[in-house]
Amino acid sequence: MSKPLALTLGEPAGIGPDITLQAWLRRTELGLPAFYLLGDPGFISQRAALLGLDVPVTETHPGQAVEIFSKALPVVPTGHRVTAQPGRPDVTSAEATIGSIRQAVLDVKAGRASAVVTNPIAKAILYRAGFTHPGHTEYLAELAADGGVVPQPVMMLWSPTLAVVPVTIHVALREAIEQLTSPLITSTTRIVAASLRRYFGLSRPRIALSGLNPHAGEDGTMGTEEDTIIAPAIATLRNAGLDVQGPLPADTMFHDAARKTYDCAICMYHDQALIPIKTLAFDEGVNVTLGLPFIRTSPDHGTAFGIAGKGTANPASLIAALRLAARMASQAA
């Protein structure tokens, strides 16, 4: 791969810096794709020293990152000084965190990077600093807007054993039910099907849609959204030639045999989708944003403030995110 991956700073008081350093240290052993970190070189050197990790850091620009990567961690400065202490987040880091996401998108749009990989952010901390987007997923869609048109971003959590998509994303459960419509389900499913074809090489992806209510509504006795919203969406999708099954009871669609019948499970709300994958594949799960004009992946976990700066953070999910971004980029090339 000729272009590097652009890796964002994330919340600097969290484990993002720790897992970035650990991933770089394992680059040769694991044959990782080249990446550069968008952040403050001095800050990342300090975290390496705190963790006792021998990671040389080189301040650079994206064009030199691939060459530098074998010898040092390439860091592209964003112009924000970072002073965060592990486990003690505060709003003063917010601009550095947000600035690195903005810069990563500029880099990928300008062809300087092959994909965006994000380190975890602490949403509540960014909200306190005035950030108005629920999370990366929605913010990246705003940054991807073309001529004022914001694409629909779709959150997919992917692992070798399971891929899941929540139709509604970062909203309260009550609001998720209100947001649920047949057009939202069909547009989400179309984006998922197109992305599985384009980036994952599945010529005819098999998609399973969950119900919303217990037992998928039990014939309308435990809720009617299956009949009034989800089944009509499935009919539209089948008429368009997509391989879609459902609505399936969410409690019985994730066991071993059931998972073999589909390539991706589309669920109606955040926890319905994310609980099964984080239970089955926390270490290798990757959060992918579909529907954007560029590739974005991320570890499936959050900032883990309790273990930041302690040397116990597992870099496996970030490593999986780096690998998947590179795989998607080469599949799409």
Ligand SMILES: NC(=O)C1=CN([C@@H]2O[C@H](COP(=O)(O)OP(=O)(O)OC[C@H]3O[C@@H](n4cnc5c(N)ncnc54)[C@H](O)[C@@H]3O)[C@@H](O)[C@H]2O)C=CC1
């Ligand atoms: N993509 C992103 O930016 C995401 C950000 N978050 C944010 O993270 C913050 C904390 O969220 P939580 O629900 O506590 O989830 P979390 O994933 O940060 O932590 C959950 C548990 O898993 C452990 N853990 C997480 N990652 C680990 C790793 N790499 N190695 C070892 N142990 C690990 C933590 O120590 C904790 O016990 C929130 O502010 C949330 O908004 C959460 C998920 C994704």
Ligand SMILES: NCC(=O)COP(=O)(O)O
């Ligand atoms: N639970 C997943 C999550 O919070 C990740 O959100 P995003 O920041 O990638 O939009």
